Amino acid sequence: MPTPGENDVIEFKDIAKQLRVPFVIYADFETYVQPVAQCDDIDPNSSHTINLSKFEPCGFCYQVVSSDDNFTQPPVLYRGGDVVDTLLTRLLAEEERLFKRIKHIEPMQIDMEIEHQYETVTHCHICRKAFGKSSIKVRNHDHLNGKFIGIAHRDCNLQYKQVHFIPVIFHNLRGFDGHLIIRKLGKYKTKTLKVIANTQERYVSFSVSKLRFIDSFQFLDASLDSLVCNLKNDDTSHFKQFMHEFQSEKQREMLLRKGVYPYSYVTDESKFNDRQLPPKVAFYNSMKKCHISDDEYSHAQNVWKEMKMETLGDYHDLYLKCDVLLLVDVFERFRTLTIKNFDLDPAQFYTLAGLCWSACLKMTGVRLELITDAEQFQMIEKGTRGGVAMITRRYAEANNKDIPDTFDETKPSEYLGYFDMNNLYGGAMVEPLPVGDFRWLSPKEIESLDVFSIEKNAKTGYILEVSLGYPSHLHLLHSDYPLAPTNLQIKENNLSPYCKKLYGMFRKTQSDGEKVVSKKLVPTLWDKEEYVVHYRNLQFYLNQGMVLKKTHRVIAFTQDGWLKPYIQYNTNMRKKASNKFDVRLYKAYNNIVFGKTMENIRLHMNFNLVNTRKGLLRLTSKPSFERITIFDQQLVGVKNQRVKLVLDKPIYTGMCVLDLSKLFMYQFHYGFIKKKYGDRACLLMTDTDSLFYSIKTTDMYKDMQENRDLFDTSEYPKNHFLYSENNKKVVGKMKDETNGDPVTTFVGLRAKMYSFQTKHGLNVRKAKGVTKSVRDQDIDHQDYIDCLFNKEISRNVMESIRSDKHVFYLKAINKVSLSPYDDKRLVCDDGITTYAYGDYRINNS
Numbered sequence: 001m002p003t004p005g006e007n008d009v010i011e012f013k014d015i016a017k018q019l020r021v022p023f024v025i026y027a028d029f030e031t032y033v034q035p036v037a038q039c040d041d042i043d044p045n046s047s048h049t050i051n052l053s054k055f056e057p058c059g060f061c062y063q064v065v066s067s068d069d070n071f072t073q074p075p076v077l078y079r080g081g082d083v084v085d086t087l088l089t090r091l092l093a094e095e096e097r098l099f100k101r102i103k104h105i106e107p108m109q110i111d112m113e114i115e116h117q118y119e120t121v122t123h124c125h126i127c128r129k130a131f132g133k134s135s136i137k138v139r140n141h142d143h144l145n146g147k148f149i150g151i152a153h154r155d156c157n158l159q160y161k162q163v164h165f166i167p168v169i170f171h172n173l174r175g176f177d178g179h180l181i182i183r184k185l186g187k188y189k190t191k192t193l194k195v196i197a198n199t200q201e202r203y204v205s206f207s208v209s210k211l212r213f214i215d216s217f218q219f220l221d222a223s224l225d226s227l228v229c230n231l232k233n234d235d236t237s238h239f240k241q242f243m244h245e246f247q248s249e250k251q252r253e254m255l256l257r258k259g260v261y262p263y264s265y266v267t268d269e270s271k272f273n274d275r276q277l278p279p280k281v282a283f284y285n286s287m288k289k290c291h292i293s294d295d296e297y298s299h300a301q302n303v304w305k306e307m308k309m310e311t312l313g314d315y316h317d318l319y320l321k322c323d324v325l326l327l328v329d330v331f332e333r334f335r336t337l338t339i340k341n342f343d344l345d346p347a348q349f350y351t352l353a354g355l356c357w358s359a360c361l362k363m364t365g366v367r368l369e370l371i372t373d374a375e376q377f378q379m380i381e382k383g384t385r386g387g388v389a390m391i392t393r394r395y396a397e398a399n400n401k402d403i404p405d406t407f408d409e410t411k412p413s414e415y416l417g418y419f420d421m422n423n424l425y426g427g428a429m430v431e432p433l434p435v436g437d438f439r440w441l442s443p444k445e446i447e448s449l450d451v452f453s454i455e456k457n458a459k460t461g462y463i464l465e466v467s468l469g470y471p472s473h474l475h476l477l478h479s480d481y482p483l484a485p486t487n488l489q490i491k492e493n494n495l496s497p498y499c500k501k502l503y504g505m506f507r508k509t510q511s512d513g514e515k516v517v518s519k520k521l522v523p524t525l526w527d528k529e530e531y532v533v534h535y536r537n538l539q540f541y542l543n544q545g546m547v548l549k550k551t552h553r554v555i556a557f558t559q560d561g562w563l564k565p566y567i568q569y570n571t572n573m574r575k576k577a578s579n580k581f582d583v584r585l586y587k588a589y590n591n592i593v594f595g596k597t598m599e600n601i602r603l604h605m606n607f608n609l610v611n612t613r614k615g616l617l618r619l620t621s622k623p624s625f626e627r628i629t630i631f632d633q634q635l636v637g638v639k640n641q642r643v644k645l646v647l648d649k650p651i652y653t654g655m656c657v658l659d660l661s662k663l664f665m666y667q668f669h670y671g672f673i674k675k676k677y678g679d680r681a682c683l684l685m686t687d688t689d690s691l692f693y694s695i696k697t698t699d700m701y702k703d704m705q706e707n708r709d710l711f712d713t714s715e716y717p718k719n720h721f722l723y724s725e726n727n728k729k730v731v732g733k734m735k736d737e738t739n740g741d742p743v744t745t746f747v748g749l750r751a752k753m754y755s756f757q758t759k760h761g762l763n764v765r766k767a768k769g770v771t772k773s774v775r776d777q778d779i780d781h782q783d784y785i786d787c788l789f790n791k792e793i794s795r796n797v798m799e800s801i802r803s804d805k806h807v808f809y810l811k812a813i814n815k816v817s818l819s820p821y822d823d824k825r826l827v828c829d830d831g832i833t834t835y836a837y838g839d840y841r842i843n844n845s
Helices: 083-103 112-120 154-159 173-182 224-232 240-245 249-255 269-273 294-306 312-342 352-364 374-382 424-429 443-448 472-478 497-507 535-543 564-576 580-597 613-620 651-680 700-706 772-777 781-790 840-844
Strands: 023-035 048-066 076-079 137-141 148-153 166-170 193-197 203-208 211-215 389-391 395-397 414-421 433-440 460-469 486-491 516-522 528-534 547-560 606-610 625-632 635-640 681-687 690-696 734-736 743-750 753-758 763-767 794-804 807-818
Touching: 023 083, 023 173, 023 312, 048 083, 048 312, 076 083, 076 312, 083 166, 083 173, 083 203, 083 211, 112 137, 112 148, 137 154, 148 154, 166 173, 173 203, 173 211, 173 794, 173 807, 193 606, 224 312, 224 580, 240 249, 240 312, 249 294, 269 312, 294 312, 312 352, 312 580, 352 564, 352 580, 374 460, 374 528, 374 547, 374 651, 389 743, 395 414, 414 651, 414 743, 424 564, 424 580, 424 651, 433 651, 443 547, 460 535, 460 651, 472 651, 472 840, 528 535, 528 651, 535 547, 535 651, 564 580, 580 651, 606 613, 613 625, 613 635, 651 681, 651 690, 681 743, 690 743, 743 781, 753 781, 763 772, 763 781, 772 794, 781 807
Parallel strands: 023 166, 166 211
Antiparallel strands: 023 048, 048 076, 048 807, 137 148, 193 203, 203 211, 389 681, 395 743, 414 690, 414 734, 433 547, 460 528, 460 547, 486 516, 606 635, 625 635, 681 690, 743 753, 753 763, 794 807
16 A cells, blocks of 8 residues: 555645657558468357468558657668568667757757746746746756746746657557567577566557657547548648648649558568559458449559559558658647647657546645555455446337338337437546545544535535345336446346346356356345445435445445546536547547546556566576566566555545446436336336436427427437537437437347447447457348347357467457347246346246
8 A cells, every 4th residue: 555644645746747759760660461261161150260361561661740740750660571570679779869868968059038938927937837036947958949938936947858768659559560579589698678468468558778669549549531531621731741741732632541451362472563553452351341342443543653662662662651640740739739738758658548647637726645554445346347238128119200110100209219328437526536535434423424415516525335125115116227236146046037047048057056157247136335425425325225234334434526627627618619520539539538537457467578588587586486477489478466555546536436326327217217117117227327218108209309408409400309519528428329320129138238229220230349340241120130139149150360479360250249138137937028136026026
């Protein structure tokens, strides 16, 4: 645990990261896709994985970009043999050259205006705090070009240091390009290797000497094509390096988009001698299961002609260079926008999560006290539960006047409504949250604590450990969406006969019934023992009829809406954004910061890459040595246990945000839906921030109109009577996911595996663990229905790029795609009706 008075406070300390990194290198590889010999005796009805192709690099491109345009270099392009070694050799040479320039400090250019500022300025330009009488002021300048920056505190200026690394940025470094580089690091024995590892083969970042390799995808999690399109729609002036490289307006217009490339066709270097563009079929993408369009192929032909391509090698070079130039401009735009908003440079960080956490600490100026009591930490950790996702009724059909083709007037009018809450976690993050003064309540204080008397915005908040009763008279009303979900070990004995039969069929195992089938977050109607809960959730649970049997322990704390300025700033900026790039970014700024409050440092790996005998002996001789992974004869990975672990994350923030987010969903369900409709409303599905209902009513849309303050209908057609921008993007408002297009049928198999159709032909399908291409092209709505009613699993072959000791293969994976088995609830014999565990009707039946 943190030591009281020493390391027990979190506040903004990243002053150096406000300084823009002077040099950044952007890079990309292209690869051959080399077929692998196949076996013929593979059972298509069994789960298996086979290698289809192997990826080997055939070329690279990189560009050095500087904060001072005078030092930005033109792109460097290479195609040939020893691709990775050639790149590393050149990058290390760039490192040496650039650090000579970094170490040279250009003298400051001082004039009368600067001297006037020195005498009159009242606030430090770095920390933004006022100068005191005893403050020592200094002039701060850019060491690269000598330009004056501002007046600062001496201490701030000392922390405002230039970096001692050069970022090398690839898009999807962690998922692809990094593996190509890692394979070659064994021979660089004089260079220091460092790695931040998620797993033994998947790295957030790694360093070679002073080159820090980072992944732009960890900041901007979309394809380069999407990023370019989202940014291009606003203003082409954002593409500075691209415009500099291509002077012709016609060429700019033609190339300012992600091109197409015949990846699977280019199996070896001989293909680069082709004197014409390959046929359209050569551009087939087997992972996405799609051909390029006629328009895309025509565009490629036009590029070939306009750019005077002589060989496919020339086309490869142009494609690769454009990718790098577009990556440069997209990420530089991201850097500029982030520096403008938060005065922090993304190139100083490893991920967007780390950047946003630093940004929110800086903007709010908060001082968060860390928990130093191990029992308090463990209790809050026990109360940390993720989002609720489950299917509660597995099939439903609509019957209403808005779907006249199937409307049966002799049956009750029934609507299917799919609602999603705007920025659920953002809504929870603007609420009062713990900031410090954590203490146990004494038994006497617990006895006298009246939980109902605590105000929402009270200065003191509470996390309680309680025992709760769930009276049986609540079961009918609550079975769809039980309160107080629990992390539960589901045993075979808990399963219904329906699920036991499926479990035996699909897994072909037998046990004594006590076998743990799964561990999941499950809302149940069982009583809760030693349940850790936020006081506002407890108030709601008790108001809905649960019974407080005993209060075991209580942690009190000071609370404040400290995150509100940060969340509201990004929400407002998102509303003002003029392009999709900025809209996505401001949304990400808010969403990603929540994950940082939930960071589990127990999962951090102590992992090293080693390419010398001395280094290997040093790590393997330690008592903490755990295991070794041999990548090749010159490179190994060594995993050691972490000897010292300081639990220095404010997990109480994450725990409270998760509880409050559940509270908001329960308030909508019980406070509006159940209050208005009673048993005429049945929950079909929930997935954290969404609720899917079957509602017996004459007109669901008129019901929404009568309660329009609860809904954001800004994405409805403008001619729809519900259209309004009053609640556009307002946190906590519910949004109809089909925007007035009536849902006709719903089928749900298990959490995150469902499908629904609408009147106007929309079919939304979700299937966790299934690739998008297979889900969208090989599976349809009827497959979900057949799986449910025929009680049969579906298998599909999915192609995926995966690493095997940093050697990359395109793999064909035959796996279960759809399954009727669901153990989060008790499924009745009809396969459609489900009960929550603990429902009194289970025992009665």
